Amino acid sequence: MGKTRDKTSFFDLKRDVVDRGLCTACGTCVGVCLFDAISIDYESDEPIPILTGECTECDMCYPACPGKNVPLRTLDKTFLGSERYFERDKIGIYTSCNRGYAMDEEIRLTSSSGGIVSSLLIFALEEKLIEGAILTGWRKDKPWRCKPYIATTKEEVMRGIRTGMMIVPNNALLAEAVTKKQMEKIAVVGLPCHIHGLRKLQMRGKPKKLVNAIQFCIGLFCASTYYWEGTKHLLQESGKIKNLEDIVAMDYRGGKPPGDMFVLTRDGKFRFVATKHDYVWHLLGSASYKRDRCLMCVDFSAELADISCGDVFQRIEDKPGPFVATVARTETGEGLLQMATEKGYIHLEHHDPDMIPSSGMGWEAKKHAGVYRWLERSRYGWPVPDYEYEISESPLPRDLKFPG
Numbered sequence: 001m002g003k004t005r006d007k008t009s010f011f012d013l014k015r016d017v018v019d020r021g022l023c024t025a026c027g028t029c030v031g032v033c034l035f036d037a038i039s040i041d042y043e044s045d046e047p048i049p050i051l052t053g054e055c056t057e058c059d060m061c062y063p064a065c066p067g068k069n070v071p072l073r074t075l076d077k078t079f080l081g082s083e084r085y086f087e088r089d090k091i092g093i094y095t096s097c098n099r100g101y102a103m104d105e106e107i108r109l110t111s112s113s114g115g116i117v118s119s120l121l122i123f124a125l126e127e128k129l130i131e132g133a134i135l136t137g138w139r140k141d142k143p144w145r146c147k148p149y150i151a152t153t154k155e156e157v158m159r160g161i162r163t164g165m166m167i168v169p170n171n172a173l174l175a176e177a178v179t180k181k182q183m184e185k186i187a188v189v190g191l192p193c194h195i196h197g198l199r200k201l202q203m204r205g206k207p208k209k210l211v212n213a214i215q216f217c218i219g220l221f222c223a224s225t226y227y228w229e230g231t232k233h234l235l236q237e238s239g240k241i242k243n244l245e246d247i248v249a250m251d252y253r254g255g256k257p258p259g260d261m262f263v264l265t266r267d268g269k270f271r272f273v274a275t276k277h278d279y280v281w282h283l284l285g286s287a288s289y290k291r292d293r294c295l296m297c298v299d300f301s302a303e304l305a306d307i308s309c310g311d312v313f314q315r316i317e318d319k320p321g322p323f324v325a326t327v328a329r330t331e332t333g334e335g336l337l338q339m340a341t342e343k344g345y346i347h348l349e350h351h352d353p354d355m356i357p358s359s360g361m362g363w364e365a366k367k368h369a370g371v372y373r374w375l376e377r378s379r380y381g382w383p384v385p386d387y388e389y390e391i392s393e394s395p396l397p398r399d400l401k402f403p404g
């Protein structure tokens, strides 16, 4: 018999999460390790945490990990102040629902869906509410892959615009920002699973230095991320790019909104790869390049973030768009939106929250298909994440709702 331990280690994390296919690749385990023992292996096709230093069994990574356990009920109560009713709270608990865009025309027209996320970060940096923001950007060495980075200026924030449909371990830079770069106030942008990791570590209250530094988090709606294999296939099959080393820049959402996929190659040519509709619906989405862990995820609208942002795919009568659906959930989120509006960084107007479930396929993927898959997998004893509530078999009505 091995000795009994009351503290968890990276080996527990590897055994219970990574080796059971439950790792979301959010990077939280790397970001909370103050001993620099865990790294992300960026060379494998899917980023994965690996032990590169000595694990001191300090009990930081395992409790913060959202791969196996996301106590939604407790997290709701802790951060949003109430308990959700699944039939009613279709987009989680929130305080206001708006749609909006960046007042800076360049940001609005070059961003993913209207530039609210980038504008809020730029506002927070310029007003010195934060010293840095953790974002996703293109890699310099392999400009067809993404990596997290820390932005401290408007120009650096704008480098993160229109980046990855792949998973990027943003939370891996938490310790880098706070302990190495000595930042006392940071913001984090992430998908729902990144936000789950952040909230778990904030709820636990340690490492204290990290917890104190996180000023706010902005969550992105997420239908799924996709295996790199899917994008590689798309580049080679549709884009006819045989050698990825020929790519010098990539864009998942170029041209007119909602944006199509383009690459710039070494010969100076801009090459069209696929329309957003084609790559989302016919290749990445329906042809199942969705990451396996994403298929068991039940959070579409970043239900625990201070502010959650997503596309408004519906056409808004008489308004050209693009618009970002912008959901505030906390006092911090409300305050930030109000200040950024007053200072002229963003425009906001009321958005009917019932339009969110019918915008694109993400809500259906999470709240019905994801739930059903979770139940099926449980039936066969396959690994599933624990969400701390009884997953109900009856689908939530999507109530398709369109404006006008």
Ligand SMILES: Cc1cc2nc3c(=O)[nH]c(=O)nc-3n(C[C@H](O)[C@H](O)[C@H](O)COP(=O)(O)OP(=O)(O)OC[C@H]3O[C@@H](n4cnc5c(N)ncnc54)[C@H](O)[C@@H]3O)c2cc1C
Pocket: 110, 111, 112, 113, 114, 115, 116, 117, 118, 119, 135, 136, 137, 160, 161, 162, 163, 164, 165, 166, 167, 168, 170, 189, 190, 191, 220, 221, 222, 223, 224, 225, 309, 310, 311, 312, 324, 325, 359, 360, 361, 362
């Ligand atoms: C993988 C993925 C799936 C999405 N799925 C949906 C969906 O199904 N339905 C929907 O309505 N919206 C979805 N979104 C959100 C949407 O694409 C926009 O990000 C959101 O509307 C904010 O738009 P914006 O113009 O304000 O953002 P911007 O101002 O352009 O800023 C976007 C920010 O997102 C960061 N980012 C980019 N890729 C990633 C990533 N992989 N991980 C973490 N951060 C990243 C960038 O660094 C940047 O800071 C998804 C986003 C991603 C990254």
Ligand code: SF4
Pocket: 013, 017, 018, 022, 023, 024, 025, 026, 027, 028, 029, 030, 049, 064, 065, 066, 067, 068, 169, 197
């Ligand atoms: S914290 Fe995130 S990256 Fe680390 S094992 Fe858990 S899910 Fe994976």
Ligand code: SF4
Pocket: 024, 167, 191, 192, 193, 194, 222, 223, 224, 225, 291, 293, 294, 295, 297, 298, 299
């Ligand atoms: S679907 Fe869920 S697990 Fe997958 S990237 Fe999105 S938020 Fe993370």
